[in-house]
Amino acid sequence: MDFIKNNLAKINTTLPEHVTLVAVSKTKPVSDIQEAYDAGHRVFGENKIQEMVSKYDELPKDIQWHMIGHLQRNKVKYMAHFVDLIHGVDSFKTLVEIDKQAKKHNRVIRCLLQARIAKEETKFGLPFNEIEEILASEELAQLENVKVVGFMGMATFTHDKEVLQEEFSSLKTFFDQQKNTNTELTILSMGMSGDYQLAIENGSTMIRVGSSIFGARNYII
Secondary structure (H helix, E strand, C coil): CCCCHHHHHHHHHHHHCCCCCEEEECCHHHHHHHHHHHCCEEEEEEEEHHHHHHHHCCCCCCCCEEEECCCCHHHHHHHCCCEEEEEEEHHHHHHHHHHHHHHHHHCCEEEEEECCCCCCCCCCCCCHHHHHHHHHHHHHHHHCCCCEEEEECCCCCCCCCCHHHHHHHHHHHHHHHHHHHCCCCCCEEEEECHHHHHHHHCCCEEEEEHHHCCCCCCCCC
């Protein structure tokens, strides 16, 4: 009966205070999110904007919604009035669109730049040098309704801890270097159900956990 509540409690007891747990609720029904909410959790992540919008409409308004999936620019407008943090920004054009839509709602939307750290070709993200160029650009400074507050990285889908360690630590090193010149960088989003403990050991301040909270996902094909 208290499956989700117990899973949340178990994970929370292992987390350092500085680490934020994003409960990844994609494909899960509103009832599951409500159960997690009733257990005290407030931060939820979705990877499809339409799904997140419909859940936002049905659920309590003090939930912080994070967009964690690959972002299509033409759909930003549907979530600009409520999204709390966008994890997967991988182009300057996307930042421009987020700024444009946020302005319509008189909001500043926090964003993470997605770094490409995985060896897999399918993973989205920017190489470190392109992230540096965006952060240093005058064009970014002109976007008043967007705030880049950190980085997100998705590691290779593997059980090889050495590979994961290398990928996580490379992003942490880069994050620390950039923080020296940009005090707004406070969030490093790394780690999911299978590897979040290793990610935290390597400096993650935000983890994205789904199946360890809600159970295995049922994908509708």
